[in-house]
Amino acid sequence: MYDNTSEESLKTYTFAPDLKHHLTMSKLKDKVIVITGATGVLCRAIALNLAENGATVVCLARKKEAGDALVKEITDKGGKAYFFTTDVTDIEKLKKNREEILATCGTIDVLINGAGGNMPGANVLPDQSLLDLDLDELRKAIDLNLYGTIYPTQIFSEVMIRNKKGNIINFTSVTVDRPMTRVIGYSSAKAAIANFTKWLAVEFAQKYGDQMRVNAIRPGFYLTEQNRSLLTNPDGSLTERGGKIINMTPMGRMGRPEELCGAVLYLCSDDSSFMNGQTITVDGGFETYSGV
Ligand SMILES: NC(=O)c1ccc[n+]([C@@H]2O[C@H](COP(=O)([O-])OP(=O)(O)OC[C@H]3O[C@@H](n4cnc5c(N)ncnc54)[C@H](O)[C@@H]3O)[C@@H](O)[C@H]2O)c1
Numbered sequence: 001m002y003d004n005t006s007e008e009s010l011k012t013y014t015f016a017p018d019l020k021h022h023l024t025m026s027k028l029k030d031k032v033i034v035i036t037g038a039t040g041v042l043c044r045a046i047a048l049n050l051a052e053n054g055a056t057v058v059c060l061a062r063k064k065e066a067g068d069a070l071v072k073e074i075t076d077k078g079g080k081a082y083f084f085t086t087d088v089t090d091i092e093k094l095k096k097n098r099e100e101i102l103a104t105c106g107t108i109d110v111l112i113n114g115a116g117g118n119m120p121g122a123n124v125l126p127d128q129s130l131l132d133l134d135l136d137e138l139r140k141a142i143d144l145n146l147y148g149t150i151y152p153t154q155i156f157s158e159v160m161i162r163n164k165k166g167n168i169i170n171f172t173s174v175t176v177d178r179p180m181t182r183v184i185g186y187s188s189a190k191a192a193i194a195n196f197t198k199w200l201a202v203e204f205a206q207k208y209g210d211q212m213r214v215n216a217i218r219p220g221f222y223l224t225e226q227n228r229s230l231l232t233n234p235d236g237s238l239t240e241r242g243g244k245i246i247n248m249t250p251m252g253r254m255g256r257p258e259e260l261c262g263a264v265l266y267l268c269s270d271d272s273s274f275m276n277g278q279t280i281t282v283d284g285g286f287e288t289y290s291g292v
Helices: 019-024 041-052 064-076 091-105 135-163 184-208 225-231 240-247 257-268
Strands: 032-036 056-061 080-085 110-113 166-171 212-219 279-282
Touching: 032 041, 032 091, 032 135, 041 056, 041 064, 041 080, 041 257, 056 064, 056 091, 064 080, 080 091, 091 135, 110 135, 110 257, 135 166, 135 184, 166 184, 166 257, 184 212, 212 257, 225 240, 257 279
Parallel strands: 032 056, 032 110, 056 080, 110 166, 166 212, 212 279
Antiparallel strands: none
16 A cells, blocks of 8 residues: 655655656646645645646745745746745735736736645644634634635636636635534635635626636645644554544545646646536545445
8 A cells, every 4th residue: 555654755746857848738838827835735746737737837835945946846847937925814915926926927817725724723622622612723724724715816816807717726625514523623714615616606607707717626635744743643653533534535545645636737727617616526535435
């Protein structure tokens, strides 16, 4: 069985060696794709894959060093990428990003709202009850995940509305329909994103036509920095919770970041031009398994 609990597994994505040949044939050629949280584990793999498929990738993240390194990795291989520092909970920074993107790339074709994650402070632990839930922490989790999706969508879709053409991809979670124990802030924010995705899909298509669409990606479990200590022990073995997740995943393992890329590529490309308000789940069967 593939061991994806190791440090190495977080860095498995490698760029195609013959990128330039690939780019001339690409479906994403000339598409400007903005990715928030681009230096995170999943979105980094997605950024590399989209650049490999010809997109101009605009990486937005908080840490300049990691963003610059990602852009260098892409441009060294002949891909097109830019990095701008952002904070998805800060409207003024996002407005500045919009101007930076328009000045460098001229437009925005696709927005991938990747920034987000669980915040341990907004969990209710086994020895706690709802009465212990820290409401300030809950608000922070909702600010990052829900508002951190709505703000960039509102600010960057101004360009799409003007063009009557745009494509937005949100990130939800398998905890939307089957909430996981402990994780209240993150789950409720992701559930709201799932609803927002459907609402916006209808809103945009009805008001601006069939070139505007909004969909979501729903990853199952992928080992990242934010869930590593919940799912694995310091020696790399699974925690009890990690073991339960694997037992509930028919494929018997966690996902590898590159395994999300095909679904995102499909949503970004015109191959999915009639797809609107939908969610693609990539979870090794977790969502579909009854446990029996
Ligand atoms: N890893 C999983 O198993 C899993 C499962 C379901 C959904 N997701 C979702 O996938 C997306 C990517 O997460 P990941 O697993 O790669 O985790 P990650 O922690 O590696 O990436 C998340 C990124 O978001 C960034 N971020 C956090 N706050 C930010 C802010 N205020 N402004 C801008 N960026 C900010 C982080 O710096 C990080 O780079 C998230 O929305 C996450 O909720 C992940």
